[in-house]
């Protein structure tokens with residue numbers, strides 16, 4: 001899941017306008033950023049199976065990014081960072097910490113929905129969970145699209161963004177939904193695990209930067 005995580009971040013952005021939605025998008029995608037970085041470091045792994053062209057599902061060993069225990073740890077770290085930093089947000093830091101925690105942990109919950117039972121509860125070799133909705137790809141993509149539309153409908157009204165930025169943010173979200181759908185249906189298998197990891201990491205960085213820029217309202221800069 002990719003665009004669906006962004007939909008959740010947009011919905012959370014409605015709760016506290018003082019938090020840049022790009023930071024919430026980064027929170028919602030954080031476990032994947034850790035995953036791709038750890039794959040490049042050789043600490044986690046992804047296998048591209050022979051039937052990838054039919055299923056579009058890679059096989060992951062990812063206890064430190066996508067294990068339940070690890071996800072709880074990353075969630076606590078995100079909340080702690082939000083509490084300690086952001087002096088500018090002192091009045092709302094508890095709310096900001098809750099939002100970052102929700103963004104990071106929502107990733108694990110949504111991934112459990114779509115992944116096959118490959119998400120460990122503890123470390124490597126522990127019991128794994130996963131409801132496998134990606135085996136019913138059309139339904140999975142409908143859920144993902146609903147999350148994006150729901151997020152946009154919640155976030156945009158009252159965001160204070162200019163009309164141009166609102167349109168660009170909606171366009172970017174829908175383009176990433178299309179990108180996700182193509183990636184899960186007709187895209188060819190990636191040439192290698194490290195190429196998949198490097199291109200995914202780059203994509204995440206660009207996406208977070210774009211949402212950070214588009215999510216900055218003019219009035220926030222003047223304040």
Ligand SMILES: [Zn+2]
Pocket residue numbers: 001031032066107111
């Ligand atoms: Zn993930």
